[in-house]
Amino acid sequence: MQAIEDTNVIIIRKDNLHILYKECSKYETFGRLMAEQVAQRATDIAMSLSSExxxxxxxxxxxxxxxxxxxxxxxxxxxxxxxxxxxxxxxxxxxxxxxxx
CATH class of the missing domain: 1.10.10 (Arc Repressor Mutant, subunit A)
Incomplete structure (x- = not known):
C-alpha cells in the first residue's frame, strides 16, 4: 500500500475489532456501513469497467x-x-x- 498524500493509518487486529464490536454496537454499525460502502464502490467500479x-x-x-x-x-x-x-x-x-x- 502506498499513500500519495500524508495519511494517518489506524491498524486494528481482527480479534480486537470483534471485541470492539461486541462492546459497543455503534462501532459495529459503523463497521457495517463502511463495509457496505466498500462493497458498493467495488461494484460501481466493476460495472463501469464492463459497461462504459x-x-x-x-x-x-x-x-x-x-x-x-x-x-x-x-x-x-x-x-x-x-x-x-x-x-x-x-x-x-x-x-x-x-x-x-
Missing amino acids: KPEERVRNLLAKQTDIFQKVPQKYIANFLGISPESLSRIRKRILQKEKS
Missing part, C-alpha cells in the same frame, strides 16, 4: 473528483480506469478540445 467506454469513465471520474489530475500521477489514474497512460492522455486532450468548442 474509456471516455465515459474519464468523464465520470472528472465529474466526481475534479482535482484528481492535480493530486494523482496519470499512470495511477490510467490503471484505475483500465486504460493505458497514453490512451488517457489522448482522451483528456479530446475532452478538453470538446469543452473549448
Whole structure:
C-alpha cells in the first residue's frame, strides 16, 4: 500500500475489532456501513469497467473528483480506469478540445 498524500493509518487486529464490536454496537454499525460502502464502490467500479467506454469513465471520474489530475500521477489514474497512460492522455486532450468548442 502506498499513500500519495500524508495519511494517518489506524491498524486494528481482527480479534480486537470483534471485541470492539461486541462492546459497543455503534462501532459495529459503523463497521457495517463502511463495509457496505466498500462493497458498493467495488461494484460501481466493476460495472463501469464492463459497461462504459474509456471516455465515459474519464468523464465520470472528472465529474466526481475534479482535482484528481492535480493530486494523482496519470499512470495511477490510467490503471484505475483500465486504460493505458497514453490512451488517457489522448482522451483528456479530446475532452478538453470538446469543452473549448
